Amino acid sequence: MKLGIETMGKYKKNKPYLTIFSILIFCSFLSGCSILIDSINLLKETDASTMLAENITETTISVTPISLKDTQTSESLQQTPSPENASIPDIQNLVIWVPPQFDPSQNTKESKILTDLIGKFTEEHPGVNITFRVKAITGDGSALSALSAAKNAAPDVIPSLVILNRNDLLSAVQKGLVYPITTNIFSEANSWYSYAKQSSAAENYIYGIPIAGDTxxxxxxxxxxxxxxxxxxxxxxxxxxxxxxxxxxxxxxxxxxxxxxxxxxxxxxxxxxxxxxxxxxxxxxxxxxxxxxxxxxxxxxxxxxxxxxxxxxxxxxxxxxxxxxxxxxxxxxxxxxxxxxxxxxxxxxxxxNTWNIAVTTSNAEIQNLGIQFAEKMADPIFNDIWTANAGFFPVRQSEHVEWQKDESYDTILKILPDAALLxxxxxxxxxxxxxxxxxxxxxxxxxxxxxxxxxxxxxxx
Missing domain, CATH: 3.40.190.10 (Periplasmic binding protein-like II)
Structure with missing residues (x-):
């Protein structure tokens, strides 16, 4: 018992030093926890990005933003990230509903051409992810029916853009499913075939950017x-x-x-x-x-x-x-x-008839991105190459370098100048x-x- 008292007495004498030492150990423990917590959070962010990419791939085709590729390393998980390294740009999702014939995941020449355009667009717009979802042309599974059903019941599933034929576009306008757009692409009126330029408008506003014709x-x-x-x-x-x-x-x-x-x-x-x-x-x-x-x-x-x-x-x-x-x-x-x-x-x-890209989102920033993408599909050079391989009439007048290789070139030349919209x-x-x-x-x-x-x-x- 005496030993116990002496020991306690020694403890009391050394108490100030022990207290300081304990505080230092506790602070070190908190600092270690902070690093561990930050590392865990960063791992969670990495997992979330991976899950998002997996989910997008399951739909049809998506392009991962270049700015997010290979940014997570083992070294970054071993230290508390600085504010510069910790900031990951927000992903801007551009979701496009397309009919089956425009599905870029098909193993066709026209799909490869479209996929290349998607890649170039995402290179020009880091942080943008483009997802295509295929919708039927008619019936309950059509894009028009799905838009009508989603308008009130499930607004979160409404896409950014939709490709509709001429009369479905008019129906979408009447139902308030698409938004008028502002674009300078029609400023060069002579670069458009008249049927195509006419098909872009409804109720005195521009609602679509034509990308293909058919008759x-x-x-x-x-x-x-x-x-x-x-x-x-x-x-x-x-x-x-x-x-x-x-x-x-x-x-x-x-x-x-x-x-x-x-x-x-x-x-x-x-x-x-x-x-x-x-x-x-x-x-x-x-x-x-x-x-x-x-x-x-x-x-x-x-x-x-x-x-x-x-x-x-x-x-x-x-x-x-x-x-x-x-x-x-x-x-x-x-x-x-x-x-x-x-x-x-x-x-x-x-x-x-025509196929047109229309805007279905109310988000102004996504609208702008969507219009830029639609304009690229209607670019005279791209449109010539893509429609010649996809088997549709072009919408823009050009030298038709690609179409000249097709034996149907003379046929489209006879039809296009005098084509009347249905x-x-x-x-x-x-x-x-x-x-x-x-x-x-x-x-x-x-x-x-x-x-x-x-x-x-x-x-x-």
Whole structure:
């Protein structure tokens, strides 16, 4: 017990020194904790960046910002980062919804060209990450339907940009799903084909930047059709079946012929309308073709364009009416395309559709980035290269260095200068089924052109 008292006495004598020593140890412990905590936090930031990159890659395609590559090292985890080293730039996500044909993750030439553009854009804009998500063209999974559903229910999933065809763009404008944009890209009016520049506007504002066009052409097997076909007389005289889809409500070939003959689809009040005399003339063309074997009654039963393409590729038919882009992805040594012959009274080439990039985010900074990216896709040189490989009509006038390598170059040159934008979907959806029904009745010899025209106009009223 005495030893204990002596020891305690010694402790009391040395207490000031022990207290100071204890404080020093405690401070060192706190400093070590600070380094450990900072290191753990930095590890968490690194893990979060990795998880973000993994999540983006799972969608379709993304480009990691160059400014974030290889910035985390083992050395930086062993010391408290200085303010300069600790500041990581915010990632700006540019999310773009695209239809399947513009998916940059596909193993195609046009996808590689687009991917290269994405890489260059992110090099010019460090800290920007671009993500593409593929949406269907029609149905519940389409971009337009998804935007409508997300507007109120899930605004966080709304993208930065969306690529829409002309009439879906108009619908998006009417529903308040896209924003008007400010751009100087149209200042050089002569550098644009008129159909493309016109398609950018709605309600007196610019809502889209066009990047591609598409319309109907006549596809044929040169070995079967013989000499060049330049007029409808040449075509019909051959007696070769011409595949189209009059039984489909959205088939546009009869509408094309009606418009090519100078017909109008709206009256002075903007309401759906048909010119009876031009309609009769249109139906007579199909009657003559039916009598010559060009429009046999059996083809009036086809409701799916894929059936026509199957028959064409198998050799059952030698001529087919098709979208230019579909032809470009199915062409071969003996498969050619030509502009559908027009008529002397009208030289406007009808029903040109467009694909346009529109802004869907309200974030001003992201809007600006999105517009810059869209402008690069519409750049004359890039647009020439990309559309030539993607199989769509270019939107900008240029020397078309890339298109000159394509055997369809002469065809697009005949169409582009006089291409007319297709009417609004409300008009087409009303009139095209009526025209298709009239044509079906005529080629099946169920009625005369005059009677079919009268019935069509009565149904429209």
């Amino acid at each position: 109907l052409v006549m596809v044929y097997r040169a070995s079967k059709t013989g000499a060049a076909m330049t007029t409808w007389e040449d075509i019909l005289s051959r007696g070769l079946p011409i595949a189209f889809v009059p039984a489909s409500s959205d088939g546009l070939f009869p509408t094309f012929i009606y418009l090519a003959k100078g017909g109008k689809l709206i009256d002075d009040k903007g309401q759906p309308w048909l010119d009876q005399s031009i309609l009769v003339d249109t139906l007579k063309l199909f009657l003559t073709g039916g009598q010559n074997g060009a429009f046999p009654p059996s083809l009036a039963q086809v409701v799916d364009q894929s059936q026509n393409w199957q028959m064409f590729l198998e050799g059952s038919v030698s001529i087919i009416i098709s979208n230019f882009s579909t032809f470009q992805h199915n062409k071969g040594p003996d498969i050619k395309a030509m502009a559908i012959p027009l008529f002397t009274d009208n030289q406007r080439y009808p029903l040109m 009417p609004e979907s409300q008009i087409l959806n009303k009139i095209s089924p009526i025209l298709n029904m009239a044509v079906s009745k005529v080629i099946k010899s169920q009625t005369t052109p005059e009677q079919a025209a009268q019935e069509a106009i009565s149904e429209l009223e």
